[in-house]
Amino acid sequence: MAKMMPWFLMNYLRRIVHEDDLNDFIVRHGHKMGIEFVYAIMEEFGVNLKVIGEEKIPKTGRYLIASNHPLGGLDGIAFMSAVSKVRMDFIFPVNDILLGIDNMKMFFVPINKHGSNADNIRLFNKTFASEQLLLYFPAGLVSRKKKGKIRDLEWKKTVVTKAKQHKRDIIPVYMDGKNSNFFYRLSNIRNKLGIKANLEMLYLVNETYKQYNKTIHLVIGDPIPWETFDKSKSDLEWAALLRDKVYEMKEQNNL
Numbered sequence: 001m002a003k004m005m006p007w008f009l010m011n012y013l014r015r016i017v018h019e020d021d022l023n024d025f026i027v028r029h030g031h032k033m034g035i036e037f038v039y040a041i042m043e044e045f046g047v048n049l050k051v052i053g054e055e056k057i058p059k060t061g062r063y064l065i066a067s068n069h070p071l072g073g074l075d076g077i078a079f080m081s082a083v084s085k086v087r088m089d090f091i092f093p094v095n096d097i098l099l100g101i102d103n104m105k106m107f108f109v110p111i112n113k114h115g116s117n118a119d120n121i122r123l124f125n126k127t128f129a130s131e132q133l134l135l136y137f138p139a140g141l142v143s144r145k146k147k148g149k150i151r152d153l154e155w156k157k158t159v160v161t162k163a164k165q166h167k168r169d170i171i172p173v174y175m176d177g178k179n180s181n182f183f184y185r186l187s188n189i190r191n192k193l194g195i196k197a198n199l200e201m202l203y204l205v206n207e208t209y210k211q212y213n214k215t216i217h218l219v220i221g222d223p224i225p226w227e228t229f230d231k232s233k234s235d236l237e238w239a240a241l242l243r244d245k246v247y248e249m250k251e252q253n254n255l
Contacts, residue, residue, distance in 0.1 A: 013202075016202065016203055016205065016206045017202075017205045017206070018205050018206065018209050021209065022205075025044060029044075030103070032103060033103050033106075034103070034104065034106055034107070035080070035081075035084050035088065037103040037104055038077055038080050038081055038084065038104065039081065041074075041077050042077060042078070042081050045074060045208075045211055045212055045213075045214075046212055046213040046214075047074060047077075047078060047081075047211070047213075047214065047215075047216055048213070048214070048215040048216070049078050049081060049082060049215075049216050049218065050215060050216070050217050050218070051082045051085075051218045051220065052217060052218065052219045052220065052253055053219060053220035053221070054082070054085070054086065054220060056171065056220040056221065056222060056223075057082070057083060057085075057086040057087070057171075057220055058086075058087075058133075058171075058223070059086060059087055060087075061133075061169075062130070062131050062132065062133065062134075062166075062168055063133055063134070063168060063169050063170070063171050063223060064134040064136055064159070064162075064163050064168040064169070064170050064171070065079075065083070065133065065134065065135050065136065065170075065171045065173055066136045066137075066138050066155075066159050066170055066171070066172055066173065066242065066246075067079060067135070067136070067137060067172075067173035067174070067175050067218075067246070068137075068139070068143060068151075068152045068173075068174060068175055068243070068246050068247070069137040069139050069140075069141065069142055069143055069152055069175075070142070070143045070150065070175055070176065070177035070178060070179075071142065071175075071177045071178075071179060071207070071208070071211065072142035072179070072201075072204040072207065072208075073204055073205070073207065073208035073211075074177070074208055074211050074214075074216065075175050075177055075216070076092070076094070076098075076137070078175065078216045078218060079092075079135055079173075079175065079218070080092065080104075080107060080135065082218050083133065083135060087133060089131075089132050089133055090107065090132060090133040090134070090135055091107060091108070091109055091127055091130070091132045091133070091134060091135070092107050092108055092109070092134075092135040092136075093108075093109050093110070093111045093124065093127065093134075093136060094108045094109070094110070094111060095110075095111060096110065109123055109124060109127045110123065110124070111124065111140065128162045128165070128166045128168070129166050134168065136159060138152075138155035138156055138158070138159035138239060138242070138243070139152035139153050139154065139155055139156070139243075140156055141153055141198075142179070142201075142204070143178075144184060144187050144188075145181075145184035145187075145188070146188075150178050150184075151247065152243055152246075154236075154239075154240070154243075155239040155240060155242060155243040156239065157234070157235035157236040157238075157239050159239055159242065160229050160235040160236075160238045160239050160242070161235045163226045163229065164226050164229055164235075167226050168226055169223040169224060169225050169226050170223070170224045170226065170242065171220065171221060171222075171223050171224070172221035172224065172242060172245050172246050172249065173218060173219065173220055173221065173246065174217075174218075174219040174221075174246045174247065174249040174250045174253075174255070175216060175217070175218050175219075176216065176217045176250065176255045177211075177214070177216055179207045179210075180207060180210055182203070183200050183203055183207055186199060186200045186203070187200045217253070217255050219249045219250070219253050219255070221245070221246075221249055224242075224245075
């Protein structure tokens with residue numbers, strides 16, 4: 001496929017995915033594995049992580065920690081970094097691209113979005129049934145900007161359905177952060193034109209490289225018992241209320 005692309009387009013793609021920068025990082029830190037690799041990324045980008053309510057991260061127990069997804073890169077890294085200060089037995093359902101990062105694959109399990117891979121489905125369900133702490137982005141996609149506000153898209157009902165099925169209390173988390181106006185404009189233009197392919201996702205690495213020396217606030221909420229999600233509402237409605245709760249935490253902490 002690369003041979004079929006015009007040279008200028010290939011050079012442009014290499015530039016926006018920061019091929020040289022990534023290769024340089026791997027040369028310097030590729031020998032690090034697991035949480036040491038996570039910390040190396042945090043240090044590389046000069047991330048100043050401020051955790052509000054760290055004492056609410058449970059030292060034991062099979063909770064599900066559900067967060068908004070503002071950045072599409074450093075937010076997941078910051079999420080793991082924050083939790084690792086309290087416990088290391090966490091697992092994180094992620095997309096196929098992140099599964100290719102061998103240095104962190106011990107923390108990851110694949111999300112099977114289309115339900116066609118039986119092995120992934122079994123592994124996904126096994127993860128929810130396990131004793132490990134679960135980190136989760138219920139939206140599955142990076143936040144978008146609508147009417148001047150940066151918010152997650154719809155939270156999938158899976159977060160509630162699986163929490164009830166496996167009796168996992170949910171700990172809500174709010175994380176602040178934003179991508180560039182270019183990213184949000186491209187997303188909105190694409191939607192107006194009816195283009196289904198998420199073109200803006202090509203720029204997520206480039207967006208990450210715009211986050212140097214930023215402060216990320218991470219607010220930990222109180223656990224919500226899984227029994228809360230009763231039949232008075234559908235799982236999708238409960239997921240929407242859970243998302244609203246996360247953004248209430250933003251306002252309560254003046255972020």
